[in-house]
Amino acid sequence: MSFADLGLSDELLRAVTEAGYSEPTPIQASAIPSVLMMRDLIGIAQTGTGKTASFVLPMIDILAQGRTRALMPRSLILEPTRELAAQVAENFEKYGQYHKLSMALLIGGVQMGDQVKALEKGVDVLIATPGRLMDLFERGKILLTGCELLVIDEADRMLDMGFIPDIETICSKLPKTRQTLLFSATMPPPIKKLADKFLSNPKTIEVARPATTNTNITQRLVPTRADRKREVLRSLLQSEEIHTAIIFCNRKTTVRELNKSLRSHGYASGEIHGDMDQSARIAELDRFKRGDINILVASDVAARGLDVKGVSHVFNFDAPWHPDDYVHRIGRTGRAGAKGSAFTFVTSEDAENIANIEKLTGQTIERVTVGERAEPPAEAPAAERPRRERKRSERRPAPTPAEAEAKPVERAAPPPRAKEERRDRRRHRDDDGADDGGWNGPIPAFLEVTLGR
Numbered sequence: 001m002s003f004a005d006l007g008l009s010d011e012l013l014r015a016v017t018e019a020g021y022s023e024p025t026p027i028q029a030s031a032i033p034s035v036l037m038m039r040d041l042i043g044i045a046q047t048g049t050g051k052t053a054s055f056v057l058p059m060i061d062i063l064a065q066g067r068t069r070a071l072m073p074r075s076l077i078l079e080p081t082r083e084l085a086a087q088v089a090e091n092f093e094k095y096g097q098y099h100k101l102s103m104a105l106l107i108g109g110v111q112m113g114d115q116v117k118a119l120e121k122g123v124d125v126l127i128a129t130p131g132r133l134m135d136l137f138e139r140g141k142i143l144l145t146g147c148e149l150l151v152i153d154e155a156d157r158m159l160d161m162g163f164i165p166d167i168e169t170i171c172s173k174l175p176k177t178r179q180t181l182l183f184s185a186t187m188p189p190p191i192k193k194l195a196d197k198f199l200s201n202p203k204t205i206e207v208a209r210p211a212t213t214n215t216n217i218t219q220r221l222v223p224t225r226a227d228r229k230r231e232v233l234r235s236l237l238q239s240e241e242i243h244t245a246i247i248f249c250n251r252k253t254t255v256r257e258l259n260k261s262l263r264s265h266g267y268a269s270g271e272i273h274g275d276m277d278q279s280a281r282i283a284e285l286d287r288f289k290r291g292d293i294n295i296l297v298a299s300d301v302a303a304r305g306l307d308v309k310g311v312s313h314v315f316n317f318d319a320p321w322h323p324d325d326y327v328h329r330i331g332r333t334g335r336a337g338a339k340g341s342a343f344t345f346v347t348s349e350d351a352e353n354i355a356n357i358e359k360l361t362g363q364t365i366e367r368v369t370v371g372e373r374a375e376p377p378a379e380a381p382a383a384e385r386p387r388r389e390r391k392r393s394e395r396r397p398a399p400t401p402a403e404a405e406a407k408p409v410e411r412a413a414p415p416p417r418a419k420e421e422r423r424d425r426r427r428h429r430d431d432d433g434a435d436d437g438g439w440n441g442p443i444p445a446f447l448e449v450t451l452g453r
């Protein structure tokens, strides 16, 4: 099957060829013809499967007909995080270079004035996070009655972040006759309910979960002790052929401390977490994409869905609390057919988390020993023993008050799924807990981009 068989325009085929893609991925092959025929669609697919192009490509051809109207976007794409929204915008720029479509990005952390100006002119594509979209809607700055194509991307992530009530409100403001595409890595009951309510006779396409079937990713568990993690990590960074690596930690403080430690050992590393404002996050990501740094220490939400080419290694410095996060984390490597390695550090406290991960992925992950002293913990981790009993080499400075109070980043201990809907209402409305006033730098080009002009 080639892209030419999918019914896309010559302009799009040219853009796809220039992007270097020779054939469609399975989700693209199944989704594109149906979207072009204006059908509703449920795509059960992870990032890494090519799902973004599966909706961006046909949308560009559909929107090529018709005209924009002030305040009334013609199509809407909802994304859970600012980074994902920015990535989808980049996809529109790349594939839409031979079309004359206008696009606006509506995300928290950016001054509202510029976003309103873009909307006032009229846009073909509006890419938004639900919180910011609701704010503008409530202020009467946007009308959704002309929006005939809606994409709800990463729906299960939206659920985790408490966006479902906002999405229901948004859906009810759009014309009933619209086309709706919903993408989700998993289909928990609240997402199924959402799909039943707002999609009409959808075609369902399911592609394999990367974590369960992506044999391109070599997964390993590294039993260690909490106080030896950095040493074991450095040992792996030396012994493995690292091209680029993302290292995930469960807490923001760990992200900061680990990055500092790696830099002091001479590694070209950077960090990304929810305490950084949007411009700082994007700047750090750009350094990583450009190759100024080849190691990025990250927290879960900040790194969600990051699409960086050629990430050779993922390290879970902390085993994730929630098995879905494991799937998302290791999916940063082994993308689009490339090989990747994922190492997860395991302490005596992680047994239950690992059991949940192995249950979800349906596979037993190989245990490996790294470094002579990195055998499985025979005694309680040093951090649990009284300070005076600890060996000199194990001692760390007493935690600062901030560290002592450090709370898990972005997600507390994994809540049972049944509580998810109740949690929805309590959670923050924008991604990553950062407030909306955080953008200090110049407005980046992708906030208001006119394609192909």
Ligand code: AMP
Residues within 6 Å of the ligand: 021, 022, 023, 024, 025, 028, 046, 047, 048, 049, 050, 051, 052, 053, 307, 309, 335, 336
């Ligand atoms: P996504 O699942 O949308 O996050 O895409 C994952 C990665 O696959 C991105 O880097 C895309 O640029 C890349 N990609 C998308 N479609 C194709 C294709 N047909 N062939 C090769 N790579 C692709």
